[in-house]
Amino acid sequence: MVERVLTRLGSAALVVLGVCTLVFLLIHLVPGDPVAVMLGEGARPADQAALRASLGLDRPLGVQYLEYLTRLARLDLGTSLHAQRPVADLLAERIGPTLELAIAALALAILIAIPLGVVAAQHQGGAIDRGAMGFSMLGAAIPNFWLGPILILVFSLWLGWTPVSGREGVASLVLPAITLGTGLAAILARMVRSSVLEVLGEDYIRTARAKGLGPTAVLWRHALRNAWLPILTLIGMQFGALLGGAVVTETVFAWPGLGSLLIEAIQTRDYPLVQAAVLLISLSYLLVNTATDLLYVAVDPRIRVG
Numbered sequence: 001m002v003e004r005v006l007t008r009l010g011s012a013a014l015v016v017l018g019v020c021t022l023v024f025l026l027i028h029l030v031p032g033d034p035v036a037v038m039l040g041e042g043a044r045p046a047d048q049a050a051l052r053a054s055l056g057l058d059r060p061l062g063v064q065y066l067e068y069l070t071r072l073a074r075l076d077l078g079t080s081l082h083a084q085r086p087v088a089d090l091l092a093e094r095i096g097p098t099l100e101l102a103i104a105a106l107a108l109a110i111l112i113a114i115p116l117g118v119v120a121a122q123h124q125g126g127a128i129d130r131g132a133m134g135f136s137m138l139g140a141a142i143p144n145f146w147l148g149p150i151l152i153l154v155f156s157l158w159l160g161w162t163p164v165s166g167r168e169g170v171a172s173l174v175l176p177a178i179t180l181g182t183g184l185a186a187i188l189a190r191m192v193r194s195s196v197l198e199v200l201g202e203d204y205i206r207t208a209r210a211k212g213l214g215p216t217a218v219l220w221r222h223a224l225r226n227a228w229l230p231i232l233t234l235i236g237m238q239f240g241a242l243l244g245g246a247v248v249t250e251t252v253f254a255w256p257g258l259g260s261l262l263i264e265a266i267q268t269r270d271y272p273l274v275q276a277a278v279l280l281i282s283l284s285y286l287l288v289n290t291a292t293d294l295l296y297v298a299v300d301p302r303i304r305v306g
Helices: 002-029 034-039 045-055 061-073 087-122 127-141 144-158 171-200 203-210 215-226 228-245 247-252 258-267 271-299 301-305
Strands: none
Touching (some): 087 171, 087 215, 087 228, 087 247, 087 258, 144 247, 258 271
16 A cells, blocks of 8 residues: 555656646747736836846746756745745635635536436436436537536526626636536546446346345445446546636636636746646646545455455
């Protein structure tokens, strides 16, 4: 068990180093100058040169990269070029709303997908199965940038049930969570159905039926319990992706999370903030997937034996 944890942590450290390096190179090599954004296009060259020197942007790229890694080793994320505030403070303000939205969307997806997938597997080939899989295809096909504005138009502007945008209590969380959760539920429902159908053909399921257990008990107590591994994998991947992949939804609903902060930082060429935001997102994704991998041991004791 300890060896498994150390192996996973070592792999995660290599991935984080690769992400840091790639993001550093991309953000410095793409067109755009943060100094020009901060001072405006009409600033004098002498003023631009002075600001660039004070920010350390006039140094060779290799020197800047080594300084960046040195600061990371000291857990120093630097100062935002645009806001002139510690990057750690800006991230701390935005991680809460993103976690709130991700947990709400994932909870909604699980509540919809698991019953839907199990019922579809129970009625394989029937009308319920076709209807459930039709919903899955529709949910997976509708993009968030289209569904979000439609929900705003109907429930905020026409019916007036929810706020149009922003983070103003539980009501403002409903539409973003539905926008994100619907697509997740569609994908997860198909995985649940596939996993349960695969398990239903095993010998122990036939034994349970031969002992006189009813269809409901066989399905929920035996089939679903043994179909959890691929479902957990997908849930872990979805939750990790939600922490950094809700950029479109946060932008549509003006949700003050990490995704919208990252977009703002890219637009202003705020190098330290972009690097720190991507680093935090990648760390969150790796942490969730590592936790999911370790959770397999609790769900399936055979993995511990292997």
